[in-house]
Amino acid sequence: MSADERGNGDGNAVEAGESNRSLYVESPIIMATVRVVAPFVFTFGLFIMFHGADSAGGGFQGGVIVSTVILMLAVAFGVESTRDWITPERLVALVGVGVSAVLLLGIGTVALGGGFLEYDVVPIYHFTKYGIELFEIGIGVIVSGIVVGLFFGLAAGASGEGGADREPDDREGLL
Amino acid sequence: MIDAVPAVLLVLVVACALATAVLRDVLAAIIAFAAYSLGIAMIWVLLQAPDVGLTEAAVGAGVTTILFLLTIAKTVRPPGEAIFESLDPKGLVVAVLIVGVLASTLGALPPVGSAETPVAQSQVTDYYLENTYEQTHVKNAVTAVLAAYRGFDTMGEAVVVFAAGVGLLVVLGREVFA
Numbered sequence: 001m002s003a004d005e006r007g008n009g010d011g012n013a014v015e016a017g018e019s020n021r022s023l024y025v026e027s028p029i030i031m032a033t034v035r036v037v038a039p040f041v042f043t044f045g046l047f048i049m050f051h052g053a054d055s056a057g058g059g060f061q062g063g064v065i066v067s068t069v070i071l072m073l074a075v076a077f078g079v080e081s082t083r084d085w086i087t088p089e090r091l092v093a094l095v096g097v098g099v100s101a102v103l104l105l106g107i108g109t110v111a112l113g114g115g116f117l118e119y120d121v122v123p124i125y126h127f128t129k130y131g132i133e134l135f136e137i138g139i140g141v142i143v144s145g146i147v148v149g150l151f152f153g154l155a156a157g158a159s160g161e162g163g164a165d166r167e168p169d170d171r172e173g174l175l
Numbered sequence: 176m177i178d179a180v181p182a183v184l185l186v187l188v189v190a191c192a193l194a195t196a197v198l199r200d201v202l203a204a205i206i207a208f209a210a211y212s213l214g215i216a217m218i219w220v221l222l223q224a225p226d227v228g229l230t231e232a233a234v235g236a237g238v239t240t241i242l243f244l245l246t247i248a249k250t251v252r253p254p255g256e257a258i259f260e261s262l263d264p265k266g267l268v269v270a271v272l273i274v275g276v277l278a279s280t281l282g283a284l285p286p287v288g289s290a291e292t293p294v295a296q297s298q299v300t301d302y303y304l305e306n307t308y309e310q311t312h313v314k315n316a317v318t319a320v321l322a323a324y325r326g327f328d329t330m331g332e333a334v335v336v337f338a339a340g341v342g343l344l345v346v347l348g349r350e351v352f353a
Contacts, residue, residue, distance in 0.1 A: 048229065052315060052318045053313035053314070053315055053318050053319075054313060054314045054315055055314070055315060056225035056226050056228075056229060056315065056317075057226065057229055057315075057318075058226065058315075058317070058318050058321060058322075059322075060230060061226070061229040061230050061233055064230070064233040064234055064237070064238055065233050065237075067238065068233065068237050068238060068241075071238065071241050075241070087351075088351035088352040089350075089351050091351070091352055092344075092350070092351055092352065095337060095340060098333070098337075099333060099334060099337045102330050102333050102334075103330070103334075106326065106327070106330050116326070116327055117322075117323060117326035117327065117330075119311075119323065126312055128310070128311050128312045128313075128323070129311070129312040129313055132311060132313055132318060132319070132322040132323055135322045135326065135329070136318070136322060138333065139329065139333050142333050142336055142337055143336060145340070146336050146337070146339065146340040147238055148352075149340055149343075149352035150242065150340070150343070150352070151238075151241065151242065151245070152352040153343060153347065153352045154242055154245040154246060155245055156352075
């Protein structure tokens with residue numbers, strides 16, 4: 001991938017303005033690899049997120065790994081189609097849900113008569129552990145949403161539809 | 176005496192850091208930076224900090240590299256065939272000074288793994304290690320500290336990440352990441 005991008009990057013430096021080539025390389029090798037690898041990476045990210053209570057990991061690390069799945073899909077299949085699939089509206093809503101979950105968990109225990117994040121007051125067996133895991137999932141959702149959002153934001157700038165002062169570019173962006 | 180594996184990793188990390196600084200091609204510098212992050216992540220694991228290592232590998236070597244790649248698509252390669260950037264003497268002096276000042280504090284650090292370190296002797300550490308499982312039912316004390324004992328801090332961090340994303344959208348004058 002890097003060799004192709006490098007070639008294209010150099011090409012753009014030289015023939016900027018007259019080249020209509022997209023920087024997205026539709027490579028069957030990358031697509032096939034991502035198709036095979038993505039489910040495993042996604043599962044690994046979820047594992048890190050859920051299993052942070054008992055081994056290394058947690059919401060932050062798991063959320064970043066889950067978001068890399070989306071980044072991989074965008075590298076393989078193009079940012080535009082990935083963005084059509086995960087609409088940015090849904091992304092923002094997802095991050096809002098994550099923040100609400102974390103806040104609700106913290107304030108909910110106060111509402112039930114305990115301290116902030118005092119999981120014991122919830123009358124469910126072993127809730128401390130489940131509460132911590134819920135908290136981690138909330139963090140993971142926030143982190144993955146923001147990382148994918150940053151990626152989409154940067155990609156939008158690269159494809160020339162970004163700032164108003166930027167004249168429409170001939171190239172389609174890196175991906 | 177340093178073991179072979181950490182020594183090799185440290186040499187790799189320093190070499191990658193220098194390569195990142197002096198390589199002229201931005202793409203090459205980004206690749207060197209990703210290798211640097213990966214080396215640091217492995218060092219974290221050797222230093223018994225797998226949580227930090229995971230974060231470094233996922234964020235430093237993974238996501239940051241992709242964001243950088245997206246960014247350099249907007250730049251052009253500087254002309255010329257030189258592989259290395261010509262060094263700016265003033266910048267070099269400043270860099271060497273900073274490294275020197277930071278290195279002068281190394282002597283004050285306790286040896287790695289020493290039982291005499293303030294962290295290992297702290298009562299707070301003992302408290303967490305003794306009570307984490309009874310009080311929170313999780314085996315990873317790091318997670319227990321992050322999500323239970325210091326949960327308020329973590330919630331603040333989550334809100335900071337959220338606010339950063341929202342702030343970015345406000346600055347860009349958009350309602351969605353697109």
